[in-house]
Amino acid sequence: MKISVRFLFFAILTLYLTRSVAAQSPPSPSFSIAISAVQNTAKAGSEIKITALLKNVSEHDLGIARTTGGHRADSFYTLEVRDQSGNLTPKTVLRREIEEHGTANGEIVLLGGSVFTHTLKPNKILEGGIVVTNSHDLSKPGRYTIQCQRFDEETKTIVKSNKLTMTVTP
16 A cells, blocks of 8 residues: 555656656747848958848747838847957947937937837748848958847847857958
8 A cells, every 4th residue: 555655646746757857947938030141251440230130930920020121130149249259249329329228319219110010920031131230330350140139029138039140251
């Protein structure tokens, strides 16, 4: 009788722990992000642009914030840009002003135009351009790693893109 009571106790404990661990795993994001650049090399001081592709990987429509200003996506992604030593690059004066005050040169800033919600169907992709040098100082020659991220309202998680390496030459 002792063996069966112990067995039952450990079976119940194992079931409880398995369900607890499963309940703690983060939800799957409702979209994925992939970034790319036309060129992986740029001259110091030049404008550096990347393209972000946001794909709906859920089984339902998603409401994605966009701007009326064309394919600009600067306002909706957070960029992490690191130099070849792994240090974060400095933010530009424009980016610091926008983050601190919502203004640049004393005027309210909304990069790209008015905001609206775009309905993205399952497995469809939304393309947007990001000017990296609007927000990060890449004026020094070297190799930089760029990754972008966006908050997923549905799952309350941050979705990160692939990492892109950019070489800035003198």
